[in-house]
Amino acid sequence: MGGRRCRTLAIVFGVLLVAALLIDFFPTFGPPQFRYTGSDPNTHVWNLGWPLATTVYDQRWGLHASPFAYVLFPIEVVVLVPAGIAVRMCRARSDRRQAMKKE
Numbered sequence: 001m002g003g004r005r006c007r008t009l010a011i012v013f014g015v016l017l018v019a020a021l022l023i024d025f026f027p028t029f030g031p032p033q034f035r036y037t038g039s040d041p042n043t044h045v046w047n048l049g050w051p052l053a054t055t056v057y058d059q060r061w062g063l064h065a066s067p068f069a070y071v072l073f074p075i076e077v078v079v080l081v082p083a084g085i086a087v088r089m090c091r092a093r094s095d096r097r098q099a100m101k102k103e
């Protein structure tokens with residue numbers, strides 16, 4: 001049962017990680033999805049993030065974070081770090097059990 005639980009936990013963590021990467025870094029090229037200092041709606045930029053751009057890369061002005069990013073990034077850290085720690089602890093416990101069975 002412990003191996004199945006670890007596997008399920010690892011799959012959930014992987015899905016959350018892929019979702020966070022997609023939300024944060026999926027690139028689209030077009031007009032900026034939010035206003036920032038020096039932004040020009042007629043100039044195309046790289047909007048990073050989906051479905052809402054969390055950051056914009058403008059060749060003239062550099063990288064800009066959206067107001068949404070300041071809320072989203074801490075939430076992702078609060079969710080992903082404990083999930084990653086739980087997966088690591090579960091796998092370490094499974095490894096110890098297997099080592100004890102071999103002895």
